Amino acid sequence: MGEVLDAKLDGETEEGEAKRQPTRIQAINREIILEAALEVFATHGFRGSTVDQIATRAAMSKPNLLYYYRRKQDIYYAVLQHTLDDWLAPLEAIDAEGDPIEQLRRYITLKLEMSAENPAASRLFANEILAGAPVIGDFLRSRLRTLVHDKAAVIRRWVGEGRLAPVDPVHLIFLIWATTQHYADFDAQIRAVLGSQVEQPGFYEQAAQAVLTIVLNGIRPRD
Known part of the structure; x- marks a missing residue:
């Protein structure tokens, strides 16, 4: 599976696909399929999921689904490509000319919102990584690696200018990823510890404020 899909990540498309734009209905149906597949894959993993399960969740026939995607x-x-495009957008948006604290506040806030609003995407990504990244391994070593090093250079410059406390920029990014995605990937653990508190109004807003306070206070420049 990895070899076939990695080739696509490098820019290959199904024959003729790039030559025709989907109609509005086709675009809608593709989105419905991907949303259904995300839930199925996040719950059962790639090997435990079937096209029939995805078709049932998408409320369409299996032949209709296979018209849009030939194979599981x-x-x-x-689904992974869609997830990665969404997740990278906030990191890509960090502005080297902006205020460091506000840029990182915005990035952390967006990541927390994405984890809260779409935990299945986070779990799907975590499962792929735990499996050794058979599909997105090349992507991690190319596009993601380049982006992280580019943004680490921005953070390193901010540190050198005295606008942030001395921190290792790559490990700061790792810390942000781990903290923000924890609320999606370890939801069962959070609920076991906090119980009904998780269901209280404003819980995720309070969690976001706590994370922001801890992280941002740790990277503010020292007097």
Whole structure:
């Protein structure tokens, strides 16, 4: 599976796909399929999921679903690609000319919102990584690696200018990823510890404020 899908991550498309734009209905149906597949893959993993399960959750026939995606592997790849595009956008948006604290506050806030609003995407990504990244390994070593090093250079410059406390920029990014995605990936553990508190109004807003306070106070420049 990894070899087939990694080739697509490098820019290959199904024959003729790039030559025709989908109609509005086709675009809507693809989105419905991907949303359904995300829930199925996040719950059962790639091997435990079936096209029938995805079709049932998408409320469409299996032949109709296979009109859009020929194989389970193609659906899995499309879901991962969609997830990665969404997740990288906030990191890419960090502005080197902006205020460091506000740029990182915005990034952390967006990551927490994404984890709260779409925990299945976070769990799907975590499962892929735990499996050794068979589909997105090349992507991690290329596009993601380049982006992280680019943004680490920005943070390193901010530190050198005295606008942030001395921190290792790459490990700061790792810390932000681990903290923000924890609320999605370890939801069962959080609920076991906090019980009904998780269901109280404003819980995720309070969690976001706590995370922001801890992280941002740790990186503010020292007097």
